[in-house]
Amino acid sequence: MNDRLDHPAEDGQSDLIRWKTDAWQDPRMVNWYSGRMVVSESTNSLKNALEIGAIRRFASGPEIIDIGVGTGRAALPLVADGYRVTGIDSSQAMLDETRRLAAGAPISLKVGDVAALPFGDSTFDCAVALNVLVHFPNWRESLLEWKRVVRPGGRMVFDIHSLDHAHAAYGTDESRWPAPLKRTQTKGDFTHYMSRVSVDELVEFANATGLTIVAAAPYGAFLGGGNVNWLSYAELDATQRWKRVLSWFARDQALFDLGYFLEETVVRHLTPRVTGRMFVVFDNRPDAQANARFAADVAARDAALDQRDFAALQPWLPYSREQFAAELGKLLKPLRSRHFFFGLFKTLVTRMPGFDFRGVLAPEVLGQFHAWLEHEQIDQRATNIARGWAAGAPFRFKDGIDVSVGTEYHLVKALLETHFGIFDGGRQ
Ligand SMILES: C[S@@+](CC[C@H](N)C(=O)[O-])C[C@H]1O[C@@H](n2cnc3c(N)ncnc32)[C@H](O)[C@@H]1O
Secondary structure, eight states, X not given: OOOXXXXXXXXXXXXXXXXXXXXXXXXXXXXXXXXXXXXXXXXXXXXXXXXXXXXXXXXXXXXXXXXXXXTTTTHHHHHHXXXXXXXXXXXXXXXXXXXXXXXXXXXXXXXXXXXXXXXXXXXXXXXXXXXXXXXXXXXXHHHHHHHHHEEEEEEEEEEEEEHHHHHHHHOSOGGGSOHHHHGGGOTTOTTTOOOEEOHHHHHHHHHHHTOEEXXXXXXXXXXXXXXXXXXXXXXXITSHHXXXXXXXXXXXXXXXXHHHHHHHHXXXXXXXXXXXXXXXXXXXXXXXXXXXXXXXXXXXXXXXXXXXXXXXXXXXXXXXXXXXXXXXXXXXXXXXHHHHHHHHHHHHHHHSTTXXXXXXBOHHHHHHHHHHHHHHHHHHXXXXXXXXXXXXXXXXXXXXXXXXXXXXXXXXXXXXXXXXXXXXXXXX
């Protein structure tokens, strides 16, 4: 397949597209994917809520095509909202599953390819695609085909990975990216490849093809798994501790509520620099001036982010600082929620020293977080001291086995208890 607009097919691109398409023909994949809709694991339900919320917010009707409909995750809620929905997918097995899950609800389903839709020009008011373009390097070619079937003035809504986010985290020189990020950009690595796009590329595409960009809304700042937040990767996502914290989302409603609140009141009002994933909305009409205003607004939000102060972002946020602080205060009452938020707080204060949390976090929470930060530093220092002692100890190896690890635990405990007085949490 050729990627139009001066982006010729690269080596391996067609193989990647074929592989991504064929993978979903397997009924076992369909079963696995369908199960994810009902089994709540880790942050799945948060991802689901955010994605379906965005699709419902941005879609316009009455005639909608859901491209790569899969098991109808986007299409069925839209049917429930009263839209007339047509789902297309290259996998008949997926369409069969959607038909089953629809349980008699009216939806039209057809086999078709994302880049060659079996419909005439201007058939639909809106095209939506959820978790589809993220797989395809030929996003431009697909979008041109979607534009063809959407009427003039209609709309296209889809999610894709954010190149600006990867750049914000690790710079524009991809050779310097860490291996787990690099492999997601490697077209030959079929399982890990992710399609990443920058706001500049989206605006350029809109101008070149007669579209108006309406949104590039970031989401999923702490979903983990395949949606790593690269800005906090080293401190959070790469650690087992954080994976465990995220796993609590599946069972802890209070934690879910906190995550959802942060996404809805902060994350989605920022820019694609802050998360690995975004929703993009194009209207099918040319408006170069609107596209220029959009680009300027993204630049203004980025500049506000750089100021490291809630007040600078205020013009774009739905809540005042006081309202936000009051809601956050309630959501931070459960200890698990507070522990999760502490992870984010720690990353922010490390990544953006000087970020002003005053007025956003209650003084007692802020005080506790600073105490926890101090405890972690003491803990690390005590561990280093204990490791240093054991390194030179004559008893370190017994029958060839390093026994210093057990000693280390007791040394750290003794240091924290007697010297720093923080082992039992007595000091706040
Ligand atoms: C990750 S699933 C997403 C399904 C659904 N939209 C959702 O969000 O749950 C990707 C879907 O795209 C479909 N697909 C893959 N390649 C395709 C192609 N070339 N043309 C049409 N559909 C394709 C797959 O069969 C699968 O149903």
